[in-house]
Amino acid sequence: MEGTLPALPPNVVDELVLRALEEDGAYDDITTRLLVIGEQWGRGVFVAKDDGVVCGLPVAAAAMTALDDEVSFDTLVEEGQRVSPGAELAEVEGPLATILAAERVALNFLQRMSGVATATRRFVEAVQGTKAAILDTRKTTPGLRVLERYAVRCGGGRNHRYNLSTAILIKDNHIAAAKQRGFGDVEEIVLLAKRGAPHTMRIEVEVTNMEDLRDALKAGADVILLDNMDVAQIREAVAIVGGRALVEASGGVTIDSVRAIAEAGVDYISVGRLTHSAPAMDISLEVGLG
Numbered sequence: 002m003e004g005t006l007p008a009l010p011p012n013v014v015d016e017l018v019l020r021a022l023e024e025d026g027a028y029d030d031i032t033t034r035l036l037v038i039g040e041q042w043g044r045g046v047f048v049a050k051d052d053g054v055v056c057g058l059p060v061a062a063a064a065m066t067a068l069d070d071e072v073s074f075d076t077l078v079e080e081g082q083r084v085s086p087g088a089e090l091a092e093v094e095g096p097l098a099t100i101l102a103a104e105r106v107a108l109n110f111l112q113r114m115s116g117v118a119t120a121t122r123r124f125v126e127a128v129q130g131t132k133a134a135i136l137d138t139r140k141t142t143p144g145l146r147v148l149e150r151y152a153v154r155c156g157g158g159r160n161h162r163y164n165l166s167t168a169i170l171i172k173d174n175h176i177a178a179a180k181q182r183g184f185g186d187v188e189e190i191v192l193l194a195k196r197g198a199p200h201t202m203r204i205e206v207e208v209t210n211m212e213d214l215r216d217a218l219k220a221g222a223d224v225i226l227l228d229n230m231d232v233a234q235i236r237e238a239v240a241i242v243g244g245r246a247l248v249e250a251s252g253g254v255t256i257d258s259v260r261a262i263a264e265a266g267v268d269y270i271s272v273g274r275l276t277h278s279a280p281a282m283d284i285s286l287e288v289g290l291g
Contacts, residue, residue, distance in 0.1 A: 009059055013147050018063045021106045027068060030102040043097030043288055045104075047090040047111065050283035054122045055082050055090055056155035057114030060148065062091070064107035069099040081118065081155040090284065097290065104286050113145075114152040115282035121156025121275050124259055133263035133270050136161045136249070140273040149276045161271055169198055170226070172207045187213045191220035205249070214238055218245055224269075228252050232261045239266040 022028065047061065055078050062074040072095030078084060090111075093100055124135045135158040141149045150160045162168035171194060179190040187206065194204055205224035206217040217225055218241075227238050229252035242248050249269035250262050262270055 009151055010147070014060055014063050015067070017145070017148065018060065018067055018106070018110075021109070022064065022067060022103065025106050027102040027106060030098070033098045033101045037098045037101065039096065039098065041097040041290065043095065043100045043290060045093045045100055045286045045288040047093070047108075048285050048287055049084045049088040049090060050086055050285060051119075052085055053083070053115055053119035053282040054156050055084055055111075055115050056080055056118035056152045057111040057148070058091055060110040060114065061107040064110060065093050065095075065100065065103050068103055069096055071095045072099050072103075081157075083122070093286070097288070100286075100288060104288070108284060108286060110148070112281040112284050113142075114148055114155070115284065116279045117149050117152035117276055118156035119282055120279035121153045121158040123256055124270075124272055124275065125157040127256060127259050128263035128270065131260075131263035133267050134159050135259075135275075136269050136271040137275050138251075138271050138273045139164070140277040142276070153275055156275075158275065159269075168205065169194055169202055170205045170207065173209070173228070176207075176213075187216035188220045191217055191222050195221065207251075208238075211238065211241060214241060218242065222246055224249055226251055226271075227267070232258075232265050235262060235265040235267060 049055070058076050058080055065074050066072045072093060075092045077089050077091055084090065121135065128135065137150055137153040137158060138161055150163070153160060162170065171190065176187060176190055179193065184190050184193060187208070191204060191206055198204060203223035205226055206222045207226040207228050208214045208217055209228050214225055224247045225238070225242055226249045227235055230238065230250065235250055239248055247268045248266070249271060250267045251271040254262060254270055254272045259270060259272070
């Protein structure tokens with residue numbers, strides 16, 4: 002899982018960091034302003050308190066260095082690396098007032114992203130040896146999708162469509178709306194979407210029963226999304242598809258159920274809890290005077 006990862010867009014990171022620092026009042030930390038004088042120097046170490054997968058070091062670095070270019074930030078581990086409690090993740094040095102003002106924001110990003118990466122790694126390891134890839138969903142924190150999806154990749158997972166404009170996914174409400182317009186079945190609805198879709202864009206269809214699955218296959222859907230099916234149903238659906246489309250399972254997937262779903266033969270398993278329910282990893286910044 003460790004190694005080269007796609008880089009985070011620096012302009013996006015800088016914008017998110019500056020917004021978070023402003024939200025936290027870091028530009029006017031009144032407590033620090035009253036108690037810490039400008040020439041006081043500080044050194045700090047980010048320390049893991051949990052087992053987990055480290056992610057977000059570039060964002061923590063951006064937060065710590067945004068307020069003062071005298072601050073230095075040096076990483077001690079790699080992005081995507083698994084660590085144990087007590088592991089030192091990064092060192093920061095510079096004006097003490099700046100370190101204290103940026104501390105919470107840097108930790109918030111680092112803890113949140115490491116939590117997502119850690120949760121993802123658990124699911125990825127649970128399906129190891131099968132062909133199934135673990136995917137995230139659009140159930141992300143508003144405004145932080147780019148960071149949370151990067152964290153999923155840090156954990157060894159893969160990203161689903163980035164947003165509504167990047168892929169076609171026909172879900173139950175789309176099918177109901179099309180039927181209200183007079184389209185009779187899923188086959189007709191998929192063909193309607195194909196007529197208007199860019200020729201390079203795959204079409205994915207959510208199904209809840211075998212009849213709709215067969216209709217989607219007749220229309221040439223590229224990906225079949227099996228929504229909230231049990232393992233026996235998933236196994237039956239995979240047999241019906243017979244390699245004519247990619248198969249994704251979704252809905253209520255847990256760490257206890259994911260292995261059986263993967264062994265049923267699906268290509269993808271999408272897991273909303275990677276981003277909407279991942280607990281933050283416990284990380285502290287231990288600061289000392291220079």
